[in-house]
Amino acid sequence: MTRVLIVDDEPQLLRALRINLVARHYEVAMADDGGSALRQAAQFHPDLVVLDLGLPDIDGVEVVHGLRGWTSVPIVVLSGRAGSQDKIDALDAGADDYVTKPFDIEELLARIRAVTRRASPHDAQPAQIRIGDRTVDLAAKTVSGDVRLTPTEWRLLELLLRNPGKLISQRQMLTEVWGAGYDRETHYLRQYMAQLRRKLEPDPARPAHLITEPGMGYRFAP
C-alpha cells in the first residue's frame, strides 16, 4: 500500500485529495504547513509527497530542500503560480513533477502513478530473502517461524536487505529510519540491531548476517 503525504493549507482541497486517494487504496497523512510537513515526513515515511507551494510558514521550495536533505521520496508539487521560473525552481530543487492549479484530479492521479511507478522498481525483484534458517518477505512484511517485527525494525531491516553486502553508514541508517536530526543517536542502532539479531540470527551472540563494522555502520551479508 502506497503511503502519501498531502501538504496544503486549504482544508477543502486537502479533504478532496484525501477522499480520492483513500478511495484508490492509498494510505494518507496530511499537513497544513511546512513545519508539520517536514515533521510528518520524518515520522510517517511516505512513499510520495504531494506538496502545495503556497504555505503559510515556509516557502514550498524550502520544504523540498528540507526533504531532499535526507530522503529521495518522490515529490509532486501543486501550485497556483503558472510561471516557468517557479516550475524550474521547484523541479531543480528536487521535485519530480509540477502541476498548476486548477488541475484535473484524474490527471494528478495519473502523474502520481507515474512518479510512484518510477520510484519503486524494486518491487519487481524477488522479495524473499534468507537469513540463517529464517525467510524474510519484504513485500508481505512477514518472517517465517512466527516472528513479528515492529515498524521501526522493518524500516531498519529493509534498508539493510535492499543493499546486500553493502555497508550502510550509521548516519544514513539514522536519517532514513528516524528522520533528519537523529544522526547522533547511535544507541538507537545498537538497541534495534540487537533486537533484529535476537529475532533473526540463529546465534544472536555471534551474528552471521547482520554484521557490525565498528566505527562505520552495519552490513547485511547474504
Next chain:
Amino acid sequence: MTRVLIVDDEPQLLRALRINLVARHYEVAMADDGGSALRQAAQFHPDLVVLDLGLPDIDGVEVVHGLRGWTSVPIVVLSGRAGSQDKIDALDAGADDYVTKPFDIEELLARIRAVTRRASPHDAQPAQIRIGDRTVDLAAKTVSGDVRLTPTEWRLLELLLRNPGKLISQRQMLTEVWGAGYDRETHYLRQYMAQLRRKLEPDPARPAHLITEPGMGYRFAP
C-alpha cells in the same frame, strides 16, 4: 554524457530542441516518425526520450508501449492536446512526464533534468579496484577474501585509490585523514600504510601497489 532521443515531425521544433540540448552537452539523436523512433531507440540506447504524440505514422501512445516493452528509459511526452484524458493515457502507458505545446524551453529542460536525475542512479555499477589478487569496492566498503579494514584505514586507502598513479604528499594525507594540525605526525602514516600492505599486498614486504616515495609521500600504482 546523457544521450537524448528527440522524436517529432516538425523540423523546426526538432532543430530548436537539438540546438538547446547540444548547447547543454547532451548527446542528441533524432527521429521524425514512430517507426524510426523505435528503430533509433534500439540502436542509439538513449538515456532519455522526448516524444511528440502527434506523429504521422503511429500514435504516440503506441510508441510509448513499444518502448516500454523492452526498456525503462525515461520518456517525456510533448503534445498539442491539452485534454486530461490524453495526458492520463500517455502517463499510464508508461511516460514519465507530459508537457503541452506551446511550452517554455527552459521548463522542458528542467523537467528533463528531473526525470533524468530520478532514473540515473539506477545504472550505477559497483566501482571495483584491483590490488594484487584482492578486489576493493569503495562504495560497499568491501575487500575480497574476508579482509576487513578499520575506518582510518578506509579513509587512507580511499584517498590513494581515488588518485590512481598520482603522488599524494604526506602533508595532504595527514590533514585529510587525521585533520589539520597533524602535519608532523608522519609515523601515523608508516603505521597505517604498513597495516594496509599487510591486508592488501600479496607480498607486504615488497609492496607492488602501495608505493613509498621517500621524503615525499605515497602513491597507488594500479
Next chain:
DNA sequence: CGGCGGCGTAGGGAAAGCGTCAAGATGCGG
C-alpha cells in the same frame, strides 16, 4: 667507520565504540 634522517615493525595502554540488561516514557485500543 659512525652518526643521522627517513622508513618499517612490534606491542601496550587509553579511549571510543559496541552489546546487553533494565527501567522509564509514550501512544494506542479497549
Next chain:
DNA sequence: CCGCATCTTGACGCTTTCCCTACGCCGCCG
C-alpha cells in the same frame, strides 16, 4: 481509565580501534 506494545533513555562490562613509544633496518654523508 487501564493494559499492552512500542519507543526512548540510562547504566555497565566488553571488544575494537586508535594513539604512542620503542627499536631495527637501510642509505647517505661527513
